[in-house]
Amino acid sequence: MFISTATNTLDAKGRLSVPADFRAEVTGGIFDGIVIWPGVDGPYLEGGGVALLQSYGAMINDMDPFDDVRLAFEHTLFGAAKKLSFDATGRVTLPKELAEHAGLSASATFVGLGSRFQIWDKDTYGAHLAKAQELAKASRHLMRPRRSGGDT
Amino acid sequence: MFISTATNTLDAKGRLSVPADFRAEVTGGIFDGIVIWPGVDGPYLEGGGVALLQSYGAMINDMDPFDDVRLAFEHTLFGAAKKLSFDATGRVTLPKELAEHAGLSASATFVGLGSRFQIWDKDTYGAHLAKAQELAKASRHLMRPRRSGGDT
DNA sequence: TTGAAACCCATGAAATCCCATGCTAGGTAA
DNA sequence: TTACCTAGCATGGGATTTCATGGGTTTCAA
Numbered sequence: 001m002f003i004s005t006a007t008n009t010l011d012a013k014g015r016l017s018v019p020a021d022f023r024a025e026v027t028g029g030i031f032d033g034i035v036i037w038p039g040v041d042g043p044y045l046e047g048g049g050v051a052l053l054q055s056y057g058a059m060i061n062d063m064d065p066f067d068d069v070r071l072a073f074e075h076t077l078f079g080a081a082k083k084l085s086f087d088a089t090g091r092v093t094l095p096k097e098l099a100e101h102a103g104l105s106a107s108a109t110f111v112g113l114g115s116r117f118q119i120w121d122k123d124t125y126g127a128h129l130a131k132a133q134e135l136a137k138a139s140r141h142l143m144r145p146r147r148s149g150g151d152t
Numbered sequence: 153m154f155i156s157t158a159t160n161t162l163d164a165k166g167r168l169s170v171p172a173d174f175r176a177e178v179t180g181g182i183f184d185g186i187v188i189w190p191g192v193d194g195p196y197l198e199g200g201g202v203a204l205l206q207s208y209g210a211m212i213n214d215m216d217p218f219d220d221v222r223l224a225f226e227h228t229l230f231g232a233a234k235k236l237s238f239d240a241t242g243r244v245t246l247p248k249e250l251a252e253h254a255g256l257s258a259s260a261t262f263v264g265l266g267s268r269f270q271i272w273d274k275d276t277y278g279a280h281l282a283k284a285q286e287l288a289k290a291s292r293h294l295m296r297p298r299r300s301g302g303d304t
Numbered sequence: 305t306t307g308a309a310a311c312c313c314a315t316g317a318a319a320t321c322c323c324a325t326g327c328t329a330g331g332t333a334a
Numbered sequence: 335t336t337a338c339c340t341a342g343c344a345t346g347g348g349a350t351t352t353c354a355t356g357g358g359t360t361t362c363a364a
Contacts, residue, residue, distance in 0.1 A: 009345070013319090017344050035155070040289050053153070055297035057266050062298075066193070072287040073295060074265045079281070081155045081264075083173065085320090089344075093319065115297070161355070165309085169354050241354075245309070 001025070002048070002112035007122050009107050014099065015091045019110050022117060023090050025049065033085035033092060036119070037077060038101040043124055045102050048116040053081060153177070154200065154264030159274050161259050166251065167243045171262050174269060175242050177201060185237035185244065188271070189229055190253040194280075197254050197271040204268055205233060 006019040018034060026034055026049035036047035056077055063070035084092035094104070102108070103121045111118045111125065120128065136143075158171040170186060178186055178201035188199035208229060215222040236244035246256070254260070255273045263270045263277065272280065288295075 011346070013347095015345090020343060040285065040292055050153075052297065053155070056295070057153070058298040059296060060266070068287060069291045069294065072284040072291065075263065075281055075284040076288040077295075078153070078155045078266045079157050079263045083155060087320065088322070091344085163356070167355090172353060239310070240312075243354085 001114050002117040003114070005109060005111050007107055007109045010094065010099065010104055014094050014096065015087075016094050016108055017089070017091045018086065020090065022110060022112070023086065027086075031083065031085070033083060035081050035083055036094075036098060037081035038098060039118065040076060042128075043101065043103050043121070044128075045098055045119040046116060047081075047119070050083070052116055053077075153266050154269040155266070157261060157263050159259050159261045162246065162251065162256055166245050166248070167239075168246050168260055169241070169243045170238065172242065174262060174264065175238065178203075179238075183235065183237070185235060187233050187235050188246075188250060189233035190250060191270065192228060195253065195255045195273070195276055196280075197250055198268060199233075199271070200268040202235070205229075 002022055002025055004019075004021065006021075008017045008019065010016050022034075026032075029049055029051060031050045034047050035050055035053045036045050038044075039046050056073075060070055060073050060077075063073075082095055082098060084094070086092060094108075099105075102119060103124060104119070105121070107122055109120045109122045109125045111120060154174055154177055156171075156173065158173075160169045160171065162168050174186075178184075181201060181203060183202045186199050187202055187205045188197050190196075191198050212222060212225050212229075215225075234247055234250065236246070238244060246260075254271055255276060256271070257273070259274055261272045261274045261277045263272060
């Protein structure tokens with residue numbers, strides 16, 4: 001699982017260290033790296049391992065081949081996604097258009113969300129988090145563990 | 153999987169570089185190149201490796217041999233498709249009739265859609281993508297990965 | 305013989321690889 | 335408990351390779 005938050009620097013070459021915890025989640029599979037795409041409803045990036053993208057693909061495959069919504073998903077997800085492989089020290093090179101979408105300049109904040117993660121500008125994320133915490137507090141009664149809680 | 157978007161130039165000879173990521177998807181098979189056909193519902197081209205065409209063929213084979221729909225599929229897909237092989241530097245020569253169908257002049261935009269890809273004129277695609285993003289945003293609640301977690 | 309397609313080579317930019325450095329946390333020994 | 339040591343991690347910069355692109359030359363068929 002991708003958990004916790006970490007802010008790393010984005011250097012002049014567009015390189016960005018992926019937190020070691022996150023790397024451990026995706027290494028050992030077919031592709032030694034991550035997949036990232038722009039968030040559909042805000043200035044952030046979303047991503048995970050290739051397996052995550054494949055699981056979205058499985059959902060899309062269940063839809064009619066020429067359904068407009070299916071095509072929209074295919075274009076916004078697959079069309080906009082980028083495969084970024086790790087260098088020897090665990091960094092990826094972030095394409096300019098993705099950095100711009102998220103408004104990233106000198107640093108980037110990784111936020112683990114369980115099965116996937118997001119990348120935000122540090123300050124933008126601060127504001128977003130404050131709102132999220134408020135909503136979580138207001139809705140806290142909806143949060144309850146499923147049967148037989150503590151996994152592993 | 154074919155993912156991400158890239159715009160390459162279409163030179164005076166009709167040559168077009170296929171993005172390296174896309175080439176990697178199709179090389180190593182029987183045929184070292186791609187297969188392309190005109191999009192049925194718009195000014196774009198659609199294609200993939202020979203394996204993609206074979207999978208469509210398998211679907212068509214399940215239909216009644218004299219079904220009008222089957223014949224229509226056979227003609228629009230197999231009849232219009234072209235096999236384009238790579239030159240030493242990974243380019244293909246795009247036939248004029250295909251370039252015209254997609255309204256391509258000086259450049260072409262490759263869009264990966266998972267199991268296949270499309271080729272658009274850059275500006276035409278910009279407008280198409282904007283609509284797709286709007287619909288994807290409005291329908292984003294339908295988007296959820298299958299197969300529990302997406303780890304690994 | 306003339307046009308088109310395939311092949312060969314050159315070039316600039318961008319991505320990738322390689323090596324070095326500082327920092328921090330965790331463990332070990334005095 | 336404290337000082338030290340070490341391993342893992344993030345970061346910086348230079349070197350090398352890959353990739354897209356342009357132009358020339360050869361080959362083949364109409």
